[in-house]
Amino acid sequence: MLKHRTVDxxxxxxxxxxxxxxxxxxxxxxxxxxxxxxxxxxRLREPIESADDVGPVIGHVKSYFDGDRSALDAVVVEQYSGGEYLRHAWQVMREIKPGAPVTYSEFARLSGRPAAIRAAATACSRNPVALFTPCHRVLRLDGSLGGYRWGLPVKRLLLDHEAAA
Incomplete structure (x- = not known):
């Protein structure tokens, strides 16, 4: 059984x-x-119920927003795509440091496939664990935001938060 919780x-x-x-x-x-x-x-779907206790993840989120930019590194994620490249790209994405965003081209290179810029963008767009696998830290070549499933104002806020900490 999976559990969910929403935090402001x-x-x-x-x-x-x-x-x-x-x-x-x-x-x-x-x-x-x-x-x-x-x-x-x-393959990872199960019934989901609301819960007050979802383990330490909420504490890590609060620490992150209180200024501890490394707080999310301790959060364990379970992502599965069925494809080796996506799994690897998501792992590499978790290594992008707060306050040091990369371009899609740089992300493709870091992921071991420098010519696969579209595949790198796909890894960002298919990321199921926003914030913890920080696709918000990947930008267009010209430094503009690009896309973000949860809206560009959220992406901008996260980047500004990480740059200021």
Whole structure:
């Protein structure tokens, strides 16, 4: 059984879906858990119930927004795509440091496929655990924001928060 909880943040409501062991399977800046269900790979889907206790993840989120930019590094995520490149790209994405965003081209290079810029963008767009696998730290070549499932104002706020900390 998966559990979910929504917490208010500076970027708006953040809903997390976690396993019984506290690993995050889905997260997004929405109060609606239904918006997250389709982001979870079918092999990882289970019934989901609301819960006050979803493990330490909420504490890490609060620490992050209180200025501890490394607080999210301790959060375990469970992402599954069925494809080796996406799994690897998501792991690489977690290594992008707060306050040091990269371009899609740089992300493709870091992921081991420098010519695969579209694949790098796909890894960002299919990321089911926003904030914890920080796709918001990937920008267009000209430094503009590009896209973000949860809206460009949220992406801008997260980047500004990380730059200021």
């Amino acid at each position: 943040t500076k970027a708006g409501p953040l809903t997390v879906v976690v396993t019984g062991t506290g690993a995050v399977r889905a997260a997004g800046f929405t109060p609606e858990v239904s918006e997250l269900v389709d982001l979870i790979h079918p």
